[in-house]
Structures are given as C-alpha cells and as structure tokens.
Amino acid sequence: CRTEQRGQGHPITEHTGHLPYPPTRHDNDLRICTFNARTLASHENQAIFEEAIRGIRYDRDIKEHRTRVLLRAAEERKSLKKAKQSLSKNRTPMDAALGRTGDPITSRSGIEDRMQEFYTDLFRSEIHSVNRKKTQLMKNVWCTGPAVSLHGDDLVETDAYVYLGRELRCNGSIDSELLRRKRAAWGAFANIREVTSQLQDAKLRASLFDSHVLPALCYAAETWPLTKTTVSFIRRAHRALERALIGTTLFMQQKKNQSCADIRRISFLSDPIVHITRAKHRWAGHVLRRDDDRWSTRVTQQFPHPNLVRPRGRPPARWRDSIEEYAKMPYSTGRSTRSSSQRAPYQHWMTRARDRSNWKNCDPRGFA
Known part of the structure; x- marks a missing residue:
C-alpha cells in the first residue's frame, strides 16, 4: 500500500503569509495516511478530523490557492498546463501507518487491525450515515485476518461487485463480466431492432448498430487482457447479433454455405476486436x-523484481x-x-x- 503524509511539521498556524502548498483539511498537525483511496487518522486527532470535514473553508482555500498559482504562472509567462499539473504534486511519502500513539506501524497485521479500528470509529460518528444492509466486504486470497465488524456486526463478504457498470472480482476473472456485456448488447439491439428491420440502406443500418450495440458489447474492454477465450467469446456474441441484424440464422447460414466473411460483406459491420x-x-x-x-x-x-522467479507453466x-x-x-x-x-x-x-x-x-x- 502506498501511504502519504500531509501537513506534518508545518501546521497552518505557523505561517503568516500564503502557503507554498495546497491547503488541506488536516493542516493542524493532523497525520493522515491514504490506503487505496481510503483515509486513516490517528485516534487522538479524530475529533479534529471530523470538525475539519464539516467546515466549508476547505473548498474556498483550494480555489484561492489554485487561482494564485495560475495567476503567478500567467504573470511569469509560464505554461498554464504545467502549473495545473504542479497542483497535484505536493505530496510527501511516508513509510508506515501511524497507530493510536502516533508511532509507525510496519507489520501487515498491525495495519489491518488499525484500519478496522479506524473505520469502526469513523462509521459510528454522526457525520457518516452508512447503510448496513448494502455495506459488504471483498478481499482476495492474500488478505487474511479477523472479520471486519461495523457496529458490532461482521460485514458480509462478497466475491464481486459492480462499479461504474462493470463487475469487478477479487480473483481478476472477467467471465461473468463477459456474460453481462453479452446481455447488455442484446438489450441495446432490442431498442433499435424495430428501426433496423425497416432500413434498406445497409451502411446506415451498420452505422446505427456500431454506435449503439458495439459500445455496449465492448464497454470497459480497454481494461481487459485479450486472451484467446475472451476474443472467441466476443466474436461469437457479435456474429449472433450480426445474423439477427440481417435477418438470418446460423442454420440458414450453414444451409447456404456462407462463411463469416460473407456475412460481414452483407452487414458492413465493424470488427469488435479491432474496436477493442x-x-x-x-x-x-x-x-x-x-x-x-x-x-x-x-x-x-x-516491473517485477529481478530476483523473483516465475512459477512453472505458461504465465497468464x-x-x-x-x-x-x-x-x-x-x-x-x-x-x-x-x-x-x-x-x-x-x-x-x-x-x-x-x-x-x-x-x-x-x-x-x-x-x-
């Protein structure tokens, strides 16, 4: 896990002028660690952390600091693009998480226990209203330890969840996501089937198909590893949709001794693998x-460490x-x-x- 520490050693009360770094909610010597877009805080500074979140000064300070940086770059005739990029580079790396006493935690089990304690205290506070029925826990095979509890009840473990329209699994498998993409493609085709069945222009029909059905079939495909199984599944699903578009079936195609290339010349559709x-x-x-x-x-x-050795067999x-x-x-x-x-x-x-x-x-x- 990557950890970050901001505001340590330079509280906002020690500065009289403008800060050289973007203002944060925890400038009052509040030590914060970030783990995969989650935030940990020391127990002593929990009240300060909650009070800082309630404030509205943070967004205004960020806007003022951003304006100062851009105006300074414009006055010095520097690149505004580089000035915007510099706004997100004021970070100081830290080697470990901090415990309740402020001492660094280096062990894996200690970090897991500290995260569980922090989230239990955080969800009990008044500023966070958590739906306990919808809150679940997903972890991979490398994550061991006690169950995570919320208000005294253990969270239900799950193997997958849907985020931004894509199903994510802890083992990295996309088999169920491929089935979801296939169902989404047929659903998108059902919405335009009444129109495509009446169109006589093959190129216009193909353009309508490629703009509605193909994005549904290949949604988030830029993050997939293109294995032979994945490529074969996408091609089969696309060919079934292609036959439905031109009004034929697999039996009729085999009876007429037509190949997939012949169907493609009739439909004018784009190749889904090229799209991916x-x-x-x-x-x-x-x-x-x-x-x-x-x-x-x-x-x-x-890149892996040079001393690491791959296991036997072909790597995935x-x-x-x-x-x-x-x-x-x-x-x-x-x-x-x-x-x-x-x-x-x-x-x-x-x-x-x-x-x-x-x-x-x-x-x-x-x-x-």
Whole structure:
C-alpha cells in the first residue's frame, strides 16, 4: 500500500503569509495516511478530523490557492498546463501507518487491525450515515485476518461487485463480466431492432448498430487482457447479433454455405476486436501521459523484481501483451515492411506512448 503524509511539521498556524502548498483539511498537525483511496487518522486527532470535514473553508482555500498559482504562472509567462499539473504534486511519502500513539506501524497485521479500528470509529460518528444492509466486504486470497465488524456486526463478504457498470472480482476473472456485456448488447439491439428491420440502406443500418450495440458489447474492454477465450467469446456474441441484424440464422447460414466473411460483406459491420484494440491503444496513451501519480499509471509501469522467479507453466496473459505484440515492431508505422528506408530505431512502447503523435503512428490498425 502506498501511504502519504500531509501537513506534518508545518501546521497552518505557523505561517503568516500564503502557503507554498495546497491547503488541506488536516493542516493542524493532523497525520493522515491514504490506503487505496481510503483515509486513516490517528485516534487522538479524530475529533479534529471530523470538525475539519464539516467546515466549508476547505473548498474556498483550494480555489484561492489554485487561482494564485495560475495567476503567478500567467504573470511569469509560464505554461498554464504545467502549473495545473504542479497542483497535484505536493505530496510527501511516508513509510508506515501511524497507530493510536502516533508511532509507525510496519507489520501487515498491525495495519489491518488499525484500519478496522479506524473505520469502526469513523462509521459510528454522526457525520457518516452508512447503510448496513448494502455495506459488504471483498478481499482476495492474500488478505487474511479477523472479520471486519461495523457496529458490532461482521460485514458480509462478497466475491464481486459492480462499479461504474462493470463487475469487478477479487480473483481478476472477467467471465461473468463477459456474460453481462453479452446481455447488455442484446438489450441495446432490442431498442433499435424495430428501426433496423425497416432500413434498406445497409451502411446506415451498420452505422446505427456500431454506435449503439458495439459500445455496449465492448464497454470497459480497454481494461481487459485479450486472451484467446475472451476474443472467441466476443466474436461469437457479435456474429449472433450480426445474423439477427440481417435477418438470418446460423442454420440458414450453414444451409447456404456462407462463411463469416460473407456475412460481414452483407452487414458492413465493424470488427469488435479491432474496436477493442483501438480502445486499448488510446487508453494506454492516456494512462502513460498522466502526471498526477495515479494507481493505474503506477501499476502499468511496474516491473517485477529481478530476483523473483516465475512459477512453472505458461504465465497468464497480461493487459500489456496485446499492445507489446505490435508496438515492439521497430518500424515507424508498426507494420512489418521489407523496406529498410522506413525503419526507425527501436523504442519501448511506454516511451512511445508518452509522445502523442508517435503513439498514433504506432497503431497498426490505423487511426481511431
């Protein structure tokens, strides 16, 4: 877990002028640790933390500080984009969580116990109204320890939950999410089926399908590892929708001895795997060009320790494997060519993704 400490050693009362860092709710020497977008606080400063949350001065201070930084950059004729990026870089790393006495906690079990104590005290406060029926706990196989209780009752453990329209599982499996995408695609197709069945223009019908059904089928697919099973499932689901669009069935297709390529020439639909590949390409560029130190960027750029040894057997497919497959080609366009005049020096795909124009030329499927 990554921890952060803000405000330690420089309380707001010690400054007479403007602060050189963005004001926070815990400038009164309140020590805060962040664990995966969750907040921990020491027990002694709990009342200060709750009182600071109730205040409305925080949002106004942030706005004033942001205005000062942008005005200073404009007066000095500096880049406003870099000034905005600097607003999120005032962070001081800390090595451990803090216990009730303020001493650092380095053990894993101690951190888990401290988190459980903090959330129990926090949810008992008046500022947090928690629906106990909807509050559940999800943890992976590496998370051990006692059950987390809320108001004396243990939280119910769950294996999956839906967040922003996507089902997340602690084991990383997307099998159930693929079934949800298939049902969502058929639901989106049912909404336009009455219109598409009366359209005679095949290209207009395909455009309507690609703008309504394809996004529902490939929602959040830029975060999937493209395994053979995933690719096969998406293709089968898309072909079934394609046959329903043109008014045929699998039996009629086999009876007429038509291939999938023949159906595609009739329907004029886009390939779903190409759609996913382009989405992953765009998403990889967005992630690696970020400067606000998000978890998605840190995890993407993480490399295993050189002393670690992989277990026996083929490793599971990773998210970056489908990108490295074409980005590692040492050519300017990403396509294989025999002409040596078009070859470019090899660059790692993460290096190329930080340059927007270079990353667009790297896409083997063409511009999105």
